[in-house]
Amino acid sequence: MTDWTGSLSLDLEERLGKTVAKRVYFQGAFKVMRPIYADHSGQVCYYLLNPGGGYLDGDRYKMEISADEGSKVTLTTQSATKVYKTPKSYAYQETEISLKKGSYLEYLPTPDCL
Numbered sequence: 001m002t003d004w005t006g007s008l009s010l011d012l013e014e015r016l017g018k019t020v021a022k023r024v025y026f027q028g029a030f031k032v033m034r035p036i037y038a039d040h041s042g043q044v045c046y047y048l049l050n051p052g053g054g055y056l057d058g059d060r061y062k063m064e065i066s067a068d069e070g071s072k073v074t075l076t077t078q079s080a081t082k083v084y085k086t087p088k089s090y091a092y093q094e095t096e097i098s099l100k101k102g103s104y105l106e107y108l109p110t111p112d113c114l
Helices: none
Strands: 006-015 018-028 044-049 060-067 072-077 092-099 104-108
Touching: 006 044, 018 044, 060 072, 060 104, 092 104
Parallel strands: 006 060, 044 072, 060 092, 072 104
Antiparallel strands: 006 018
């Protein structure tokens, strides 16, 4: 599939005891907010945003996340993702997560991570 309603790519690395993004890319109806550090652990939290409010008929989303060695990340959303009626075509999301040795990822599709 090439016609994405929204796509997001986030590549993370550990740098001086803190997880940082080495590459962030998003387009369409899929976005990521600035990083949040809740404490001094170096773990980062990112909010994934769907400015459209939910998935509609025929929507297609792609998310690619990669975490290098030692990186720690929490991914969450601003609210539960709603999937509305899709009478003509299904809604689709493709997610690819790549974790290297010693990395850690929490995916919490709810705003309760902090």
